[in-house]
Amino acid sequence: MAWRSNLSRxxxxxxxxxxxxxPASAATRDFVQKNYGEIxxxxxxxxxxxxxxxxxxxxxxxxxxxxxERCVKLDGLTEAQINKKLEELAKSGxxx
Numbered sequence: 001m002a003w004r005s006n007l008s009r010x011x012x013x014x015x016x017x018x019x020x021x022x023p024a025s026a027a028t029r030d031f032v033q034k035n036y037g038e039i040x041x042x043x044x045x046x047x048x049x050x051x052x053x054x055x056x057x058x059x060x061x062x063x064x065x066x067x068x069e070r071c072v073k074l075d076g077l078t079e080a081q082i083n084k085k086l087e088e089l090a091k092s093g094x095x096x
Contacts, residue, residue, distance in 0.1 A: 003090055004039060008046040010093025014039075014086075015049040015061040018074070028058035028074045031082045062089040 007014075016032050018025035032050055040048055058074035060082070070092065072085045 003087055005042045007039065007090050008043040011046065011062050011064060011090055013047045013049065013061075013063040015051060015063075016059075017051045017053065017056050017061070018058040019054055019056050020052045021054070024075050025056075025058045027077055027079050027082060028060075031079045034079070035083070060085060060089065062093065064093045 016028060018028040018032075020029075029052075036048065036050070040046070058077075060072045060074055061069055062072075063069045070089060072089060074082055074085065077085065
């Protein structure tokens, strides 16, 4: 997972959105709880926003240069799949 240490090279901001209690957001909540510390320690200057809001579907937003943003829906994904989506967003940031 060497890509995690280079996350801030292409991504300017990450935002995790999920519901505090819905089963659809459970994997996203677990992913954030287990991985936030490592991602932040590897990318200390990268803003990582965690927003929990009742009833919202789990999403991951990445902001790149020039205000370009991409969103990935995380509903029904496992923690491994969420990690893969984050990796895809990180790698697509290098292309922008």
